[in-house]
Amino acid sequence: MEKITPDDIRYSDLAEKRFNKRFTGKPEYIRLPTSTKEVVEAVQEAVNSKRRPVVRSGGHCLEGFVSDPAVQVLIDISLMTDIHYDAEQAAFAVEGGATVGEMYRRLFLGWGVVLPAGEHPGIGMGGHVLGGAFGFLCREYGLAADYLYGIELVTVDATGKAYSVIATRETTDPNRELWWAHTGGGGGNFGIVTRYWLRSPDSNGSDPYSALPKAPASITTFRVAWDWKLFDETSFSHLVRNFGAWSLQNSRPDSPYTQLFSILFLNHRNLGKLEIKGLSTGGVQLIDEHLAAIAGPIGLPYIQQIEESSWLRFALNPFPELFQPGFDNVQAKVKDAFFRQPFTDSQIATAYKYLTADVKIGGLLGMATYGGKVNTVPPDATASAQRDCIMDVACNTGWVDPEGAAASLDWVRNFYKALFPGSGGVPVPNEQTDGSMINHPDTDLADPEWNQSGVPWHTLYYKENYPRLQNVKTKWDPLNIFYHALSIQLAG
Numbered sequence: 498m499e500k501i502t503p504d505d506i507r508y509s510d511l512a513e514k515r516f517n518k519r520f521t522g523k524p525e526y527i528r529l530p531t532s533t534k535e536v537v538e539a540v541q542e543a544v545n546s547k548r549r550p551v552v553r554s555g556g557h558c559l560e561g562f563v564s565d566p567a568v569q570v571l572i573d574i575s576l577m578t579d580i581h582y583d584a585e586q587a588a589f590a591v592e593g594g595a596t597v598g599e600m601y602r603r604l605f606l607g608w609g610v611v612l613p614a615g616e617h618p619g620i621g622m623g624g625h626v627l628g629g630a631f632g633f634l635c636r637e638y639g640l641a642a643d644y645l646y647g648i649e650l651v652t653v654d655a656t657g658k659a660y661s662v663i664a665t666r667e668t669t670d671p672n673r674e675l676w677w678a679h680t681g682g683g684g685g686n687f688g689i690v691t692r693y694w695l696r697s698p699d700s701n702g703s704d705p706y707s708a709l710p711k712a713p714a715s716i717t718t719f720r721v722a723w724d725w726k727l728f729d730e731t732s733f734s735h736l737v738r739n740f741g742a743w744s745l746q747n748s749r750p751d752s753p754y755t756q757l758f759s760i761l762f763l764n765h766r767n768l769g770k771l772e773i774k775g776l777s778t779g780g781v782q783l784i785d786e787h788l789a790a791i792a793g794p795i796g797l798p799y800i801q802q803i804e805e806s807s808w809l810r811f812a813l814n815p816f817p818e819l820f821q822p823g824f825d826n827v828q829a830k831v832k833d834a835f836f837r838q839p840f841t842d843s844q845i846a847t848a849y850k851y852l853t854a855d856v857k858i859g860g861l862l863g864m865a866t867y868g869g870k871v872n873t874v875p876p877d878a879t880a881s882a883q884r885d886c887i888m889d890v891a892c893n894t895g896w897v898d899p900e901g902a903a904a905s906l907d908w909v910r911n912f913y914k915a916l917f918p919g920s921g922g923v924p925v926p927n928e929q930t931d932g933s934m935i936n937h938p939d940t941d942l943a944d945p946e947w948n949q950s951g952v953p954w955h956t957l958y959y960k961e962n963y964p965r966l967q968n969v970k971t972k973w974d975p976l977n978i979f980y981h982a983l984s985i986q987l988a989g
């Protein structure tokens with residue numbers, strides 16, 4: 498396994514490979530292992546030379562955990578992409594370097610099954626599944642982490658020796674806590690996941706065709722777009738209120754609408770449109786009823802597009818306009834919040850104020866439906882603690898020209914803060930909100946300027962599961978080799 502140093506023609510391509518161009522790193526060298534043994538060697542070498550290693554799989558980290566100038570050794574596992582049915586573990590084995598899109602493709606073409614996971618096909622499985630991983634099918638099937646049967650992890654013991662270990666969810670497995678920590682603990686905390694094993698919690702996995710949910714036979718996507726200019730504060734409030742009310746009424750696991758997922762895109766008025774996009778695996782009737790409850794009562798004209806698609810065609814290129822050229826050149830900031838109850842009138846007024854503010858930025862408030870099957874799992878059964886939410890909401894901004902940074906960051910930070918005036922500017926776990934998602938990390942939550950709640954960042958992400966995660970960290974990465982700005986701290 499070669500060391501790729503800055504004089505190697507591959508270095509700049511590899512060093513540049515990341516979604517969020519807001520961050521840059523300059524590792525002394527990069528390793529591209531092709532096996533677990535090589536990952537162990539790469540980690541051992543870094544530890545022996547006292548250099549700080551970090552792992553990258555798909556490069557879609559929203560914060561600078563990988564692209565960090567303090568990182569000296571980048572271990573990129575994107576060549577480790579094997580996906581197969583493993584009869585010995587009775588589960589699908591997926592290497593950490595495979596992308597979500599490749600996972601969808603191989604599982605569908607091989608066995609007609611699906612793992613409910615994230616929306617963008619370029620995300621790496623390595624950094625995704627262990628952060629919970631929600632997506633288009635989560636209301637029907639749950640989180641990807643709910644299907645995690647086991648992991649293979651490379652980590653470092655108290656003597657500085659790198660090694661690999663397997664942990665499964667079997668109650669008899671002495672390493673079960675390590676498995677548990679990977680069902681929502683987040684990336685870059687305990688070591689390098691080289692392989693996931695995946696199968697449904699209620700399957701013994703002996704038949705691969707039923708070891709995961711059957712993929713939808715077909716799906717129906719929908720898009721609705723209004724001209725922003727048609728809206729005033731009253732109609733805007735009406736729209737947001739309708740979306741919140743629908744989400745509250747239809748997020749129970751027994752709702753007839755769990756086969757429908759949608760996102761309300763409250764774009765800044767600069768962007769010209771307000772939109773809803775979503776999909777149904779239960780036919781067009783669910784969409785009609787959804788839109789009749791949300792869009793119809795507004796009484797403003799809108800453009801509606803409904804399309805049938807195969808699951809795979811959609812999963813490999815979902816809503817292409819969202820991920821269009823230029824998308825991969827963007828600097829971005831995402832600030833996430835879980836909601837148990839709809840927006841209050843004063844939160845809607847705040848949203849209207851920021852989305853119509855006279856600023857030259859590109860930004861939006863995205864509101865995604867949540868719940869359904871996700872909410873069937875107890876908060877401590879996995880490390881993904883938020884299990885009774887109705888929406889996941891995010892204030893987002895992106896810019897290409899570095900000069901846009903200050904205004905965009907200022908807008909998105911103040912917008913988010915203003916949504917939670919009664920809880921120090923963050924969505925503390927309370928009757929209405931329930932913290933934030935670790936797959937959408939936001940270092941502001943650890944910054945007293947932006948989190949004035951007195952509730953620590955780790956409670957926002959992990960709630961009561963944090964001490965247990967710390968125990969896992971202390972046992973399996975006692976030298977704290979794997980860390981970043983929001984990593985789990987050693988106990989004590």
Ligand SMILES: Cc1cc2nc3c(=O)[nH]c(=O)nc-3n(C[C@H](O)[C@H](O)[C@H](O)COP(=O)(O)OP(=O)(O)OC[C@H]3O[C@@H](n4cnc5c(N)ncnc54)[C@H](O)[C@@H]3O)c2cc1C
Pocket residue numbers: 516551552553554555556557558559562563574593594614615616617619620621622623624625628629630631632683684685686688689690691936937981
């Ligand atoms: C465009 C876009 C769309 C997204 N959509 C969704 C979505 O629909 N649902 C959702 O849940 N999330 C979504 N995310 C968030 C995404 O799941 C996380 O950013 C995830 O961590 C990305 O994983 P990665 O391997 O691509 O990233 P990387 O940048 O490679 O890694 C992210 C973090 O995980 C660590 N890590 C990477 N590989 C491993 C490994 N093998 N073992 C241990 N730690 C590892 C890294 O060190 C880093 O801390 C999206 C992000 C983007 C940019």
